Amino acid sequence: MSDPRKRNSAAMTDGPARAPARSQLKSIGFSDEDLARPIVGVAHQWIETMPCNFNHRRMAQRVKEGIRAAGGTPMEVNTISVSDGVSMGTEGMRASLISREVITDSIEVAAIGHSFDALVVIVGCDKTIPAGAMALARLNIPGLALYSGSIAPGKFRGQDITIQEVFEGVGAHAAGKLTADELMEIENAACPGAGACGGQFTANTMATALDFLGISPPGANVVPAMDGGKADTAFEAGRLVMDLLDRDVRPRDIITRESVENAISAVAATGGSTNAVLHIMAIAHEARVELELEDFDRIAARVPILADLKPWGNYVATDVFQAGGLSLVARELHKLGLLHGDERYVDGRTIAEVAQAAVETPGQQVIYPADNPLKPTGGILILRGNLAPDGCVIKVSGQERDTFTGPARVFDGEEACFQAVIDQDIEPGSFIVIRNEGPAGGPGMREMLAVTGAIQGAGLGDSVALMTDGRFSGASHGFMIGHVAPEAFRRGPIAAVQDGDPITFDVANRTLNVHLTDEQIEERLADWQPPPPRYPTGAMAKYAALVSSASQGAVTTN
Numbered sequence: 001m002s003d004p005r006k007r008n009s010a011a012m013t014d015g016p017a018r019a020p021a022r023s024q025l026k027s028i029g030f031s032d033e034d035l036a037r038p039i040v041g042v043a044h045q046w047i048e049t050m051p052c053n054f055n056h057r058r059m060a061q062r063v064k065e066g067i068r069a070a071g072g073t074p075m076e077v078n079t080i081s082v083s084d085g086v087s088m089g090t091e092g093m094r095a096s097l098i099s100r101e102v103i104t105d106s107i108e109v110a111a112i113g114h115s116f117d118a119l120v121v122i123v124g125c126d127k128t129i130p131a132g133a134m135a136l137a138r139l140n141i142p143g144l145a146l147y148s149g150s151i152a153p154g155k156f157r158g159q160d161i162t163i164q165e166v167f168e169g170v171g172a173h174a175a176g177k178l179t180a181d182e183l184m185e186i187e188n189a190a191c192p193g194a195g196a197c198g199g200q201f202t203a204n205t206m207a208t209a210l211d212f213l214g215i216s217p218p219g220a221n222v223v224p225a226m227d228g229g230k231a232d233t234a235f236e237a238g239r240l241v242m243d244l245l246d247r248d249v250r251p252r253d254i255i256t257r258e259s260v261e262n263a264i265s266a267v268a269a270t271g272g273s274t275n276a277v278l279h280i281m282a283i284a285h286e287a288r289v290e291l292e293l294e295d296f297d298r299i300a301a302r303v304p305i306l307a308d309l310k311p312w313g314n315y316v317a318t319d320v321f322q323a324g325g326l327s328l329v330a331r332e333l334h335k336l337g338l339l340h341g342d343e344r345y346v347d348g349r350t351i352a353e354v355a356q357a358a359v360e361t362p363g364q365q366v367i368y369p370a371d372n373p374l375k376p377t378g379g380i381l382i383l384r385g386n387l388a389p390d391g392c393v394i395k396v397s398g399q400e401r402d403t404f405t406g407p408a409r410v411f412d413g414e415e416a417c418f419q420a421v422i423d424q425d426i427e428p429g430s431f432i433v434i435r436n437e438g439p440a441g442g443p444g445m446r447e448m449l450a451v452t453g454a455i456q457g458a459g460l461g462d463s464v465a466l467m468t469d470g471r472f473s474g475a476s477h478g479f480m481i482g483h484v485a486p487e488a489f490r491r492g493p494i495a496a497v498q499d500g501d502p503i504t505f506d507v508a509n510r511t512l513n514v515h516l517t518d519e520q521i522e523e524r525l526a527d528w529q530p531p532p533p534r535y536p537t538g539a540m541a542k543y544a545a546l547v548s549s550a551s552q553g554a555v556t557t558n
Contacts, residue, residue, distance in 0.1 A: 007117055009116065030073070042067070043079060043121045043122070044122035045080060045122075051193065052085075053081050053128065055124075055195070059146070066240075077111075088447060088450050095540070097278075098539065099128075100127035112139070118142040123147055130280075130282055137286035138286045142241065149221075149223055150321075151225060156186050164201070167453025170454055173457070175459060201473060208263075208267065209263040209266060209267055212263040212266040212351070214259050216346070222326050244346060257289050265338050268303040269304065269305060275471060278471070282553035293382045294382055303378040304375060304376050307320065323360070334351070380394075382510065386518065388493075392512055393481070394507070395472075395480065401479065402508055405503070406431035406465060417432060421460070422454060426460060433503070435468065435494050436531055437470030438469035438470060441488055445471050447473045448472050449476055452478060465478075471550075481512060486549060493521050495525060496514075496525050
């Protein structure tokens with residue numbers, strides 16, 4: 001009799017007709033006993049191009065040990081990743097968001113192609129994290145996602161630093177505020193080992209979101225990459241996936257409308273990356289959960305900022321771990337009635353139970369109490385107006401200014417803007433516009449950390465605003481508006497803006513407008529032609545043809 005948990009793999013391994021499949025699998029070390037057990041995929045993105053995923057193979061071995069100990073047979077799957085930090089500011093950055101879809105698709109294909117009964121996805125760099133959750137939701141076989149952990153901060157003259165300080169150092173060096181030797185010293189110190197970027201940038205933001213979604217084991221994601229306990233979380237994840245298989249608990253049982261709202265609350269409370277809007281929209285799409293841009297605004301408007309984290313605060317992810325973990329954030333949000341407390345984690349506990357079991361390190365200053373938050377409302381807002389009729393995203397964590405008006409300084413692409421900043425050719429008071437960087441027009445919706453870091457380093461952070469149909473890194477801060485939709489390439493109003501046009505954003509009224517009439521915008525667009533596609537063939541061209549608007553999560557599935 002076949003093991004009843006082999007809901008998928010029995011068709012691949014059981015019976016006389018499957019002798020050829022068993023023969024091939026035996027050639028690489030699988031035994032009859034192995035093949036009689038449920039087959040569990042262990043997917044990861046080990047790649048020798050970044051620190052973020054560099055510990056994935058080691059973690060995969062421990063996950064596999066946990067699966068075997070609990071009566072399953074693991075099969076390891078390796079897919080790709082693109083480093084935002086390494087590719088930032090280059091043509092390679094166009095591949096970053098595209099990689100989210102490639103990773104999701106490749107895990108799906110491997111899982112279907114090899115009849116996996118369950119799945120553990122180890123995730124690390126920015127796009128791998130939503131991709132892992134998207135694949136789990138799409139496949140809807142028992143499974144979980146495990147974040148491989150944050151990098152430790154580096155040290156520069158007694159201060160903790162991250163990759164953020166390196167990017168900002170480039171602008172400071174160009175402005176004559178930092179010597180070449182000092183920049184090299186920062187470069188050499190900022191990244192001391194394996195792990196994803198240390199602040200509440202996109203990786204740690206999305207790792208937080210997966211925790212509050214319940215699709216990761218509670219407390220596992222916040223353990224740093226190089227901490228001795230990380231291997232234990234991997235082993236326990238392997239054991240836990242077998243429990244999910246035994247109970248036939250599936251990702252869409254975990255990822256619900258309520259758990260998605262919990263994830264948005266956690267992003268808002270920790271001052272997280274604007275990229276969370278894109279990625280949570282995409283995860284919800286795969287989980288068949290209805291979600292709109294205004295849901296982020298609605299939730300952030302009632303959630304206080306509780307975590308003092310970089311890029312605008314003082315601490316990094318390893319400090320959150322040492323303070324007591326993400327359960328402290330859950331505890332404080334639960335006190336305020338801002339969580340759906342009955343939503344369950346993959347281990348079966350409710351988020352309320354995890355919150356109530358939080359253990360705080362005495363004297364910690366990273367997570368603020370509910371009755372004394374850093375700011376009364378969360379950090380991510382949605383704006384609309386004649387420049388963004390389909391919406392755009394602004395992060396206001398660490399900012400006090402609610403409005404900005406300035407003359408447009410228009411750039412058709414990131415490189416030209418970066419060069420203008422380095423050449424000190426940006427006037428204070430300007431409203432910078434970078435267009436043709438959207439999901440289809442880029443293609444790939446590049447992040448702008450090279451530009452925003454240079455702006456901060458050049459001392460312009462408080463005197464200019466920037467809007468783009470591209471994206472920002474979670475390490476970006478200042479008056480930055482991204483995901484402007486429709487994008488220029490698809491005839492969005494941003495394509496009509498000219499140098500000198502006054503532009504205003506108004507946080508209180510949630511608006512982004514150019515001081516032109518609708519008729520003037522239409523008149524300019526009447527003669528507008530999109531630029532030729534950068535990639536006429538290949539994966540980039542396929543993505544550009546299929547990708548949806550940023551307002552829909554930039555997904556490529558129907």
